[in-house]
Amino acid sequence: QQQVKQSPQSLIVQKGGIPIINCAYENTAFDYFPWYQQFPGKGPALLIAIRPDVSEKKEGRFTISFNKSAKQFSLHIMDSQPGDSATYFCAASIEGNQFYFGTGTSLTVIP
């Protein structure tokens, strides 16, 4: 059973565009929703995270939108840059327990 479903699998945008990556989850007990960024040959690194008591969180050019009733959350990257080209993973967890990762989205930002 896939706990977290992520889409799209890949995404290509022009520099300055706003890529949006979506995730959906099943378990309503999840209470921590991070997004991780992974460059080739590197481990995932935390980008931004949200808890279900807020509907939106913004850090720099990265925004998470969270819809608790729909059990969905998404990552928006404002003014995307070629350096944002990476694989992005959403995840969900119940505090203190394992993280369930989505299948990843390969983002390419064209200069």
Next chain:
Amino acid sequence: EPEVTQTPSHQVTQMGQEVILRCVPISNHLYFYWYRQILGQKVEFLVSFYNNEISEKSEIFDDQFSVERPDGSNFTLKIRSTKLEDSAMYFCASSERGVGELFFGEGSRLTVL
């Protein structure tokens, strides 16, 4: 900035051989994890470790796998008899309190021939 370090970065082994992957978590962290990522696929949880014992493990973490914290700094993953399908990138991660951010190492790529 403190980081999780892993060795080796790449290991090639023959099927049936034993492999030990090593990790040095961030020094004040108490919760340790192993995840794996088969090429091009999602990151999958293997095991979590706290207070010198396994706190949670996945179906992937069967009897061929074991973890150990042999001293105050290292955290190891042993694969007893490697199979072709064990070929993957193995990531160690640590967390200060078991909640919130996981800090991942750069991974150890295991290739089983």
